[in-house]
Amino acid sequence: GLLVLLVLPVLPACSDSNIGTNNSPPEVAILQPEVDFSVAQGVEVTFEGRAEDRGTDSAELEMRWSSSIDELLHEGLADDDGISTFTTAALSPGEHIITLRVIDSVGAAATDAIAITVTQNEAPEINIVSPSLQGIYYLDYPVTLQADVSDLEDSPEDLRVTWTVDA
Numbered sequence: 001g002l003l004v005l006l007v008l009p010v011l012p013a014c015s016d017s018n019i020g021t022n023n024s025p026p027e028v029a030i031l032q033p034e035v036d037f038s039v040a041q042g043v044e045v046t047f048e049g050r051a052e053d054r055g056t057d058s059a060e061l062e063m064r065w066s067s068s069i070d071e072l073l074h075e076g077l078a079d080d081d082g083i084s085t086f087t088t089a090a091l092s093p094g095e096h097i098i099t100l101r102v103i104d105s106v107g108a109a110a111t112d113a114i115a116i117t118v119t120q121n122e123a124p125e126i127n128i129v130s131p132s133l134q135g136i137y138y139l140d141y142p143v144t145l146q147a148d149v150s151d152l153e154d155s156p157e158d159l160r161v162t163w164t165v166d167a
Contacts, residue, residue: 025108026053026061030100035114040153041121044089047074049112051082051102058082061102068097078102093120124151124159 028051039045051061063084065073074086084100099113130146137143149159 023055023104023106023108024053025110026051026056026102026104028052028100028102028110028112030098030112030114033114033116036116037114038117038119039091040119041091041093042089044087045091045116046085046087047098047100048083048085049100049102051078051084051100051110053102053104053108055106056104060105062104064101064103066099066101067091068099069094070096073098091118093118119153122152124149124154126161 028049031048031050033039033045033047037045047065049063049065051063052058053061058078059080061078061082062075063078064075065084065086067073069092070090073088074084076084078084094117096116096118097113098116099111101109101111103109127148128146129148130144131137145163147161149156149161151159
């Protein structure tokens, strides 16, 4: 018999996918509003967050703000300092978990989250004190108009009252 011995050099296994992929996720923090913030529905709220990444320029970091109730609130690139800011008055009433997600240029991501409360804006209450339905009034005598007005969200000096008289 003839025996053929084939000798192949053994090379260490190498994968290009491992070269240069030591990418750590970015760091992110919500700066405002503060934790457990509460606001009335329809009032503007400013959100500000900061992100940092060793491998990606700050202005290339993708920033996505979302709410557990209203879903996507704002997205865009951070500024040169890694800051993302936006203002909205369109938050729905309820207990929100606000999440800021940052994604670097190779897809690594990090998140920060805070809880905020948006309270429903209730209508003011008004009670007409004078004139009363049972009163007797004469055309040629002045009538005093008096009402008690209150609101859960606004102070009395911020309320506007308008009287109209049907002839």
